[in-house]
Amino acid sequence: MTQPLTFAVPKGRILDEALPVMAQAGIVPEAGFHDKKNRSLSFACEDPSIRLIRVRAFDVATFVAHGAAQAGIVGSDVIEEFDYADLYAPVDLGIGHCRLSIAEPKDAPPTELRSTSHLRVATKYPNLTRRWFEARGIQAECVKLNGAMELAPMLGLANRIVDLVSTGKTLKENGLVETAELLPVSARLIVNRAALKTDSARLGPLIDKFRALAAQPMPETVGAA
Numbered sequence: 453m454t455q456p457l458t459f460a461v462p463k464g465r466i467l468d469e470a471l472p473v474m475a476q477a478g479i480v481p482e483a484g485f486h487d488k489k490n491r492s493l494s495f496a497c498e499d500p501s502i503r504l505i506r507v508r509a510f511d512v513a514t515f516v517a518h519g520a521a522q523a524g525i526v527g528s529d530v531i532e533e534f535d536y537a538d539l540y541a542p543v544d545l546g547i548g549h550c551r552l553s554i555a556e557p558k559d560a561p562p563t564e565l566r567s568t569s570h571l572r573v574a575t576k577y578p579n580l581t582r583r584w585f586e587a588r589g590i591q592a593e594c595v596k597l598n599g600a601m602e603l604a605p606m607l608g609l610a611n612r613i614v615d616l617v618s619t620g621k622t623l624k625e626n627g628l629v630e631t632a633e634l635l636p637v638s639a640r641l642i643v644n645r646a647a648l649k650t651d652s653a654r655l656g657p658l659i660d661k662f663r664a665l666a667a668q669p670m671p672e673t674v675g676a677a
């Protein structure tokens with residue numbers, strides 16, 4: 453029997469927005485998926501030819517890039533950070549909107565980035581950050597953190613941070629101001645390139661379904677004058 457197609461989703465905040473889109477594309481997980489006490493990481497779907505795995509956002513890209521999962525949903529921040537050659541991101545799903553920005557303490561003296569002799573940046577996105585600064589002729593030393601980047605400037609770990617911003621509340625409540633946007637972020641459908649060649653019969657129509665859904669107007673704009 454053919455193996456089910458493995459579809460990877462992030463366990464955190466994108467998931468609530470992704471599930472209705474997935475359902476419209478025919479990916480509906482078994483009831484146990486919604487049980488918060490359930491410690492399973494792999495779930496059957498109503499369509500037995502698909503299996504869901506629920507992993508950390510960065511790991512969605514890794515599972516799909518290595519072909520351990522054939523497709524998935526992840527933020528463009530993660531795709532850009534890894535820049536995996538084997539990842540194909542054919543559809544912007546129009547969900548999970550935020551931005552990756554640089555921020556500094558609100559009372560920092562005004563400085564030109566270029567004139568800063570030693571730039572230390574705390575971030576979960578060292579590759580993206582280094583690339584962004586390099587493109588501007590600035591060498592940045594990145595300190596990799598996995599969360600709570602906002603603490604780094606006040607504790608002297610870094611003088612700037614690069615982190616995701618949505619409402620700006622987290623920055624404000626930690627005495628930081630956004631000074632530049634590195635990347636607008638939204639969630640994408642991702643597919644393993646090799647799997648797309650070997651299993652185009654299943655992955656082709658799946659991409660088409662998500663593409664058609666992404667082309668539809670967002671529910672709140674339907675009927676708007």
Ligand SMILES: Nc1ncnc2c1ncn2[C@@H]1O[C@H](COP(=O)(O)OP(=O)(O)OP(=O)(O)O)[C@@H](O)[C@H]1O
Nearest residue numbers: 462463464465466508509527529548549550616618
């Ligand atoms: N404030 C935000 N507003 C909107 N989208 C966000 C925001 N923060 C993160 N995101 C999106 O959600 C993704 C994080 O997803 P999720 O919360 O599922 O990750 P996670 O695996 O739980 O994270 P972690 O590895 O930190 O535990 C980010 O990659 C980004 O695309």
Ligand SMILES: O=P(O)(O)OC[C@H]1O[C@H](OP(=O)(O)OP(=O)(O)O)[C@H](O)[C@@H]1O
Nearest residue numbers: 599600615616617618619620621622623
């Ligand atoms: O601009 P805001 O609306 O305040 O959102 C920004 C926050 O959201 C993300 O963190 P998340 O809540 O995902 O937690 P994390 O620090 O564990 O990644 C991000 O890392 C910021 O801390």
